Structures are given as structure tokens and as C-alpha cells.
Amino acid sequence: MSTAEPRADRAAEARTAATRIEAQGVDGVIVSWVDNAGVTRVKTVPVRALESAARWGVGAAPCFDAFLVDDSLAPSGSPVGDLRLVPDLAGLRRLAAQPGWAWAPGDRWTQQGEPHPGCQRQFARRTADALAEHGLAVKAGIEVEWIVDGGEPGPAYGMRRLIGNSDYLRDLLRALREQRLTVLQLHPEYTEGQYELSVAPEGPVEAADTALLVRHTVQAVSLRHGLRASFAPVTAPDGVGNGGHLHLSLWRDGHNLGHGGTGPHGLTREAEAFLAGVLAELPALLALGAPSVASYLRLVPGRWSGPHRCWGLENREAALRLITGSAPDQANAEIKCFDAAANPYLAVGGVLAAGLAGLGGALRLPAETTGDPDGAAERLPDTLGRAVDALRKSQVLRTAMGEQLWQAVIDVREAEIARFADRTPEQVVEAVRYRY
Structure with missing residues (x-):
């Protein structure tokens, strides 16, 4: 994500995927990540916004790294800053039990296009x-x-x-x-x-x-x-x-x-x-x-x-x-x-x-x-x-x-x-x- 080329490649892939899943009746795409408390958090975009989400990501504040299981914040939580949640299209699936929806796992990146040091999925990778x-x-x-x-x-x-x-x-x-x-x-x-x-x-x-x-x-x-x-x-x-x-x-x-x-x-x-x-x-x-x-x-x-x-x-x-x-x-x-x-x-x-x-x-x-x-x-x-x-x-x-x-x-x-x-x-x- 640190160069224009990967962004363009993801956008092209997302454009093709969006056309395919919209023809299958998908209206919205869920992008999820899991916080440090083990709770799955989500952002969603309309299917026709998937290309933009893949290119630029969706806003996801870094304060989620401090969320507790009951949605309160650890003392280290701050309201300042933003991150970009980027869907991994390799995991994109149309959801059989949620008609009209598809899902993809997300990676979190900085605004500057670098991996977020707190991204758990990128740690596993x-x-x-x-x-x-x-x-x-x-x-x-x-x-x-x-x-x-x-x-x-x-x-x-x-x-x-x-x-x-x-x-x-x-x-x-x-x-x-x-x-x-x-x-x-x-x-x-x-x-x-x-x-x-x-x-x-x-x-x-x-x-x-x-x-x-x-x-x-x-x-x-x-x-x-x-x-x-x-x-x-x-x-x-x-x-x-x-x-x-x-x-x-x-x-x-x-x-x-x-x-x-x-x-x-x-x-x-x-x-x-x-x-x-x-x-x-x-x-x-x-x-x-x-x-x-x-x-x-x-x-x-x-x-x-x-x-x-x-x-x-x-x-x-x-x-x-x-x-x-x-x-x-x-x-x-x-x-x-x-x-x-x-x-x-x-x-x-x-x-x-x-x-x-x-x-x-x-x-x-x-x-x-x-x-x-x-x-x-x-x-x-x-x-x-x-x-x-x-x-x-x-x-x-x-x-x-x-x-x-x-x-x-x-x-x-x-x-x-x-x-x-x-x-x-x-x-x-x-x-x-x-x-x-």
C-alpha cells in the first residue's frame, strides 16, 4: 500500500469483484477486524464503493486498539488520529445467511500507507x-x-x-x-x-x-x-x-x-x-x-x-x-x-x-x-x-x-x-x- 501501483492493482481487482457480487445480489460489503479484547468490529460499504475501499481504505480510528470487551477504553485510548481499514479481497465471500451482503477480512494501515504497527492480522502474516x-x-x-x-x-x-x-x-x-x-x-x-x-x-x-x-x-x-x-x-x-x-x-x-x-x-x-x-x-x-x-x-x-x-x-x-x-x-x-x-x-x-x-x-x-x-x-x-x-x-x-x-x-x-x-x-x- 506504500506505492500507487499496489493501490491501483487492488482497485482493479475490487472493480471486477464488485461487478461479480453485485450480479449475485450483493448490496453491501462488510470489512471486519478483531480488537485486542477479542471482539470483532466492522465497517461496511455499498458494493459500488468497494473499489474505493480497496484503493484507499475505510476510516477506522486507532482508539479501537484500546477498546475493552464492554466498549469502554483502556487509559491509553486516545480520540486523536485515524487509520485505513483495507479489505483483503482474497477472502471476499458472499454471505449465504445474510442476503445482500458480502464479507472480507481487513488489514489496518496508516494514513501514509504503511502497515499499522498494532494490526493483529499483519502480525500473524x-x-x-x-x-x-x-x-x-x-x-x-x-x-x-x-x-x-x-x-x-x-x-x-x-x-x-x-x-x-x-x-x-x-x-x-x-x-x-x-x-x-x-x-x-x-x-x-x-x-x-x-x-x-x-x-x-x-x-x-x-x-x-x-x-x-x-x-x-x-x-x-x-x-x-x-x-x-x-x-x-x-x-x-x-x-x-x-x-x-x-x-x-x-x-x-x-x-x-x-x-x-x-x-x-x-x-x-x-x-x-x-x-x-x-x-x-x-x-x-x-x-x-x-x-x-x-x-x-x-x-x-x-x-x-x-x-x-x-x-x-x-x-x-x-x-x-x-x-x-x-x-x-x-x-x-x-x-x-x-x-x-x-x-x-x-x-x-x-x-x-x-x-x-x-x-x-x-x-x-x-x-x-x-x-x-x-x-x-x-x-x-x-x-x-x-x-x-x-x-x-x-x-x-x-x-x-x-x-x-x-x-x-x-x-x-x-x-x-x-x-x-x-x-x-x-x-x-x-x-x-x-x-x-
Whole structure:
């Protein structure tokens, strides 16, 4: 965006895209980004203004970097300045459950045409590019879990719950298919009214984009069925909440480095070093991947939320679960301690940065946890404050994120801690239930 040529190229692409989607009945285009509190924010333009938006961007004030989950501002927030929100047309989709609308993820740029240092999506892209410089790539996918009010009750993973909401879930599958998303699984989850959906792996930035689009679609289809969806970490203080588990695999030259190696369970040394880097930074990564005060009502032992800093093969109570899969290309790792309040770009970018540090240090994984880690492995931070303390101490994440983004995240986390300091768990749950 720093020269006239990319602007002109984007404008030409947008002109073609606008003509195509207007012929398909689209009247408006939604451009979204996610703030540091994990809340999706949007600007929209008429379809015929897409060309201008692609060329010059849409105004989006930098104060959004200081927004809290309840729309108040951290003390660092300022009314001064402006940024440009530019749609990434590679992610443009006509929305099946919102007739007349299309959607695209957005990047934020300065008025001078430089990347905004606080743009979370561009942070994720920088870390992916840094991996590519080493000849490596990551395939990733983010599980989406949600709870709907008004759905058919029934047992966990039960057929009764599926039958009771089969029309709703069918329409969700249809909408996602029309939006060119590949669904791998959809099923009732543990908590009453809870469902989980997983999609095909893709590049890390694209995986974060897809997680947003899936959530937008779930909300839209739910409303059309008279249901209300919540992606909050918990919807009851003592209940099992919504995870945002991040699956990822490391690749070189078309080969999945999660198998065929001499490391634990067939990991190559590169894959082991990458995962060891992630494990080393997990306390700090929680401030990105479990960013809400409510997140720590979910991260308790015995709920398969991954509250312990350990790894294990198919260990669903470990924060880092290794999955060998039934075929070589299916080997991956799952980060279970993240939840659906996370900004997916911050979560993905932070994990890639930690993995890169592990590669740079040729780290090795500690001993595997083969049973229940409770009492046998280190507990991850059990409050947001302790996770923020870990982020403050992480030179790896501070360097990767850059000073402005790193400080903005800390400011928002500390302001939310203060905001909810006198709230009961019930009040915290109620305050965030429908913010995500």
C-alpha cells in the first residue's frame, strides 16, 4: 500500500469483484477486524464503493486498539488520529445467511500507507512470512465451539440433541458450503446447547480468517432459527465452556514434519523444536489465547481445557496434545488452553513466534505426560493477571509483536482486570456472555 501501483492493482481487482457480487445480489460489503479484547468490529460499504475501499481504505480510528470487551477504553485510548481499514479481497465471500451482503477480512494501515504497527492480522502474516524464510510452512485450523439458547436439550454428544436441531445444523452446513468453506466435522458437544465445528486446515492467516467467517455464519444462521449463539469462554461459572483449540502442523517441501522423524512419536527434530518453543511460551501465550477474565473460569482441571503446561499423545487434559492421525499427513498438535474469546490473529501469530524461537534454539520437548497431569505437571496461570505477568516477561513475544502491539495488549488486559475486579463469577459471565 506504500506505492500507487499496489493501490491501483487492488482497485482493479475490487472493480471486477464488485461487478461479480453485485450480479449475485450483493448490496453491501462488510470489512471486519478483531480488537485486542477479542471482539470483532466492522465497517461496511455499498458494493459500488468497494473499489474505493480497496484503493484507499475505510476510516477506522486507532482508539479501537484500546477498546475493552464492554466498549469502554483502556487509559491509553486516545480520540486523536485515524487509520485505513483495507479489505483483503482474497477472502471476499458472499454471505449465504445474510442476503445482500458480502464479507472480507481487513488489514489496518496508516494514513501514509504503511502497515499499522498494532494490526493483529499483519502480525500473524509477519510470523508466517518469517517461517517461510526458513523454508517452512504451517497448516492450521481453529475449532469453533458455541452454545445456543433455546436449542433442544439432550445428552453430551447425543443423537437427541442433533435430531432436535437438525434443521438448524443443516442450514449451517449449507451456508458454509455456499461460502466455499470445507467442513470436516460438526457435532453436539459436552454442555447442553453446545456444538463444535472443525474445518479443513489452511495457512495460518487464512485459518484465522475462516474462524471469523464460521462464527459470523453461526450467529446469522442461529438468529434466523430464533436462537442466540455465544462463543464466550463460559456461559455458566461452573460449566464447561467454549474452547478455541488451535490445530497446527509444520511442513517443509510438501512433507508433514510431524511424522517420519526420530523424535517423540515420529516428530522430526524441527517439529519437536517448534512445539517445544510453543510449550516454553505457553504461560505468556495465554494472555493472547485466553484473554478474558472469564477465560480462567474455564481453565480448571478435569474439564479437558488444558490447564497444565505439559504435552502428551492424545492427552486431552494436557495443554499441548499431540495427534498422530491415521495417515501421515494428518499428524498435528492441538493447543487446548485457548478459547473463543481470543483474537485469532494474535493467537496464531503468538504461537508461530514461539515456534520460531524454539527452532532457533533447537529446543527439545520435556518428558511426556502420559496420564492425568493434575498434581503431576505445572499448572498454567490460573488468572488473567498471572498470564499478563508472563507476557511482560516474554522477550520472544515482545520482539515478535513489536512494542506498540505488545503494549496495547497489556494495557487492554490490565484495564479489563481492573474493570472486573469486584465482580462475582456470575457477574463476569453475564457481562461477557454475548460479547463474543
